[in-house]
Amino acid sequence: MRPLYVAVVGSGPSGFYAAAALLKQREPAIHVDVLERLPTPWGLVRFGVAPDHPKIKSVSAVFDKTAAHERFRFFGNIELGRDVEAAELAARYDAVVYALGAPADKRLGVPGEHLAGSVAAGDLVGWYNGHPDHTGVPVAEYLTARRAVVIGNGNVALDIARMLAMPAQELRATDIADHAIPVLERSSITEVVVVGRRGPLQAAFTPAELRELGALDGVDVRVDPADLEAVSDADAEAAGSTVALNIAALREFARREPAPSARRTITLRFCSSPVELRGDDRVRSIVLERNALHTGEDGRVLAEPTGDREELAAGLVIRAVGYRGIPCPGLPFDERRGVIPHVDGRIEGRRHEYVSGWIKRGPSGIIGTNKKCAGDTVKTLLADLASAELPARDPDHHRHLAEWIRSRRPGLVTYDQWQVVDAHERALGEPAGRPRVKLCSIPELLRVAHSRAGQPTTGRKTT
Numbered sequence: 001m002r003p004l005y006v007a008v009v010g011s012g013p014s015g016f017y018a019a020a021a022l023l024k025q026r027e028p029a030i031h032v033d034v035l036e037r038l039p040t041p042w043g044l045v046r047f048g049v050a051p052d053h054p055k056i057k058s059v060s061a062v063f064d065k066t067a068a069h070e071r072f073r074f075f076g077n078i079e080l081g082r083d084v085e086a087a088e089l090a091a092r093y094d095a096v097v098y099a100l101g102a103p104a105d106k107r108l109g110v111p112g113e114h115l116a117g118s119v120a121a122g123d124l125v126g127w128y129n130g131h132p133d134h135t136g137v138p139v140a141e142y143l144t145a146r147r148a149v150v151i152g153n154g155n156v157a158l159d160i161a162r163m164l165a166m167p168a169q170e171l172r173a174t175d176i177a178d179h180a181i182p183v184l185e186r187s188s189i190t191e192v193v194v195v196g197r198r199g200p201l202q203a204a205f206t207p208a209e210l211r212e213l214g215a216l217d218g219v220d221v222r223v224d225p226a227d228l229e230a231v232s233d234a235d236a237e238a239a240g241s242t243v244a245l246n247i248a249a250l251r252e253f254a255r256r257e258p259a260p261s262a263r264r265t266i267t268l269r270f271c272s273s274p275v276e277l278r279g280d281d282r283v284r285s286i287v288l289e290r291n292a293l294h295t296g297e298d299g300r301v302l303a304e305p306t307g308d309r310e311e312l313a314a315g316l317v318i319r320a321v322g323y324r325g326i327p328c329p330g331l332p333f334d335e336r337r338g339v340i341p342h343v344d345g346r347i348e349g350r351r352h353e354y355v356s357g358w359i360k361r362g363p364s365g366i367i368g369t370n371k372k373c374a375g376d377t378v379k380t381l382l383a384d385l386a387s388a389e390l391p392a393r394d395p396d397h398h399r400h401l402a403e404w405i406r407s408r409r410p411g412l413v414t415y416d417q418w419q420v421v422d423a424h425e426r427a428l429g430e431p432a433g434r435p436r437v438k439l440c441s442i443p444e445l446l447r448v449a450h451s452r453a454g455q456p457t458t459g460r461k462t463t
Contacts, residue, residue: 001028002393004385005401007093009080011036012043013367014357015099016063017374023069025382031071031398033093033405037079038132039413039445040421041067043101045367047131050159051174052166054435059367067415075405076413077446083409086330086353092401094390095352095381098331099374102323102338102358108151112277113319117142121156121320128163128184130177130438132445139180141282143187145315149286151274152320153196154204160318161192162212165219165264175429175436191265193312197273197303199293200231200250207245213266214253220262223254227270273303277317286314323363337362345377346384354381417449424448 006022008015011034019032040046042060049056067074078084080100089096105120107113119142126134142148148164150157163171168184196203213221228251236247250268269288276287288310291303324338332348334341339362340355341348347355356377357370365373394400406412413421421439428437439445 002390003029003031003398004094004390005031005033005092005393005397006381007089007096008032008034008099009089009096010034010043010099010101010357010359011041011074011076012099012101012357012370013045013059013063014101014360014370014374015043015097016041016066017371018097018099018356018378019072020062020066021375021378022381023066023071029071031073032069033073033075033401035078035080035084035089035405036074036076039077039418039442039449041074041076041415041418047126047129049129049367050125050163051129051171051176052162054174056367057175057435072415073402074413074415074418075402075409076418076449077411077442078405078409081329084405086328090351090353092404094385095354097354097356097377097381098328098340098347098359099356100325100328100340100359102325102363104324104326104338105319106322106324106338108274108319108321110274110276112279112283115277115279115283116281117145117279117283117315118277118317118319121150121152121160121318122323124160124318125156128176128180130175130179130440132440132442135177135179135440140183140186142316143183143189146188147191147193147312147314148189148316148318149193149195149274149312149314150318150320151195152318152322153194153198153202153270154320154322155206155209157194157318157320158205158209158213160320161194161266162216164189164192165266166216167218167263170217173433175434175438177438177440179440189264189316191267193267193269193314195272195274195288196268196270197291198301199270200228200247201235201239201243202301203246203270205246207242207249210246210249214249216266218261218263220258220265221253221256222258222265222267223250224269225254228254271303273305274317275305275309278311283315283317284313285311286317287311323358325359325362328359345380352381352384352388411446411450413446413449420451421445421448 008019022030022032105122123134123137127137150160236244271291272288275289277283278285290306290308292306296302327333340359342355345354347353354377356374425436
């Protein structure tokens with residue numbers, strides 16, 4: 001059987017895990033081309049993981065090993081719908097895997113959400129992580145307030161609370177975007193309130209993230225003991241070990257006495273939902289409504305508004321209630337779920353086009369969850385191709401693919417050129433003991449990437 005040619009669109013964890021699963025196949029040999037909109041790979045590993053979590057980012061070393069494979073190619077700075085179309089990829093490759101992530105934030109759907117100072121979690125996370133799309137978010141304007149409110153009860157909400165509350169000087173040893181450090185140092189925020197619509201048993205954060213809050217220097221973490229009164233040990237154990245550990249941490253926070261020396265406070269509130277953001281030209285306060293919990297017919301715990309409302313002064317409200325995918329030009333899309341509809345990873349109504357990661361299953365799980373998700377999609381793909389009648393390919397088809405892609409986007413970035421950027425960022429960070437100093441604009445990334453064009457940093461072929 002002739003070699004197979006597969007395109008993977010998106011170079012985040014799900015894209016790299018899909019590439020790795022494809023490259024494991026020895027017979028027939030599979031050539032994998034990864035196309036990425038940005039000049040940089042790794043997706044959420046670079047732009048979504050909190051700067052003070054370097055261990056999580058170390059998975060990039062695994063991606064580097066995948067990229068070193070002789071049948072792997074990376075083409076950065078090429079955008080689906082702008083430079084190439086889905087139909088064109090389907091015509092030139094034996095299969096296409098779309099690993100597009102979920103780049104949009106879910107909305108609260110309440111009055112006042114449009115006001116300045118109402119910020120999507122993705123915008124704030126992208127801002128402090130140096131994502132080129134988010135460097136212009138006017139965060140400095142919002143940090144003049146005393147109180148910030150984070151809506152959501154997942155790890156992203158806790159990451160944001162921690163970033164806003166921790167001493168900014170501690171971030172100087174991380175890979176946080178340079179523009180974020182002085183802004184956070186001048187922040188007037190003294191309290192961060194994290195609001196969840198359901199109770200402690202339903203919170204989606206992990207124990208490690210929760211315990212991190214309690215270890216922050218100069219930060220009090222407050223939990224109302226009343227929020228835990230109805231939670232028994234048996235309830236916590238029945239919900240699983242993760243929830244039981246969360247409840248133990250929350251109880252420990254509830255028992256703590258306020259520290260007189262604390263400079264900032266993180267308050268965790270449960271069973272509350274935002275019903276309105278108030279202000280004139282910007283957010284000045286948020287109205288929260290208390291919820292009562294009950295179990296629905298399907299067994300899920302539901303939050304029901306009680307009419308008991310409270311208004312909190314707040315100059316910054318961050319919406320961390322989840323992400324969702326966005327429509328992809330030329331592909332079907334489920335507007336309600338924010339995903340591309342599929343069966344076992346195979347896009348509905350399409351031949352040899354597949355999905356992996358958040359655009360497949362929605363924004364759930366951790367980085368490692370994408371490995372199994374990608375593996376399942378690749379199993380479907382391989383089974384389909386094994387029984388398919390494939391068109392004949394020219395012996396030089398691999399080279400022709402690269403020539404076609406380059407004709408569509410002359411300013412491409414190969415993986416060798418990305419490694420030039422990577423080495424440059426690491427060199428900038430070394431004098432200050434930082435893992436890297438990120439380049440945060442596309443023109444700057446391209447300038448460095450192309451500064452040694454034709455001088456690859458490895459012996460790997462890029463055409």
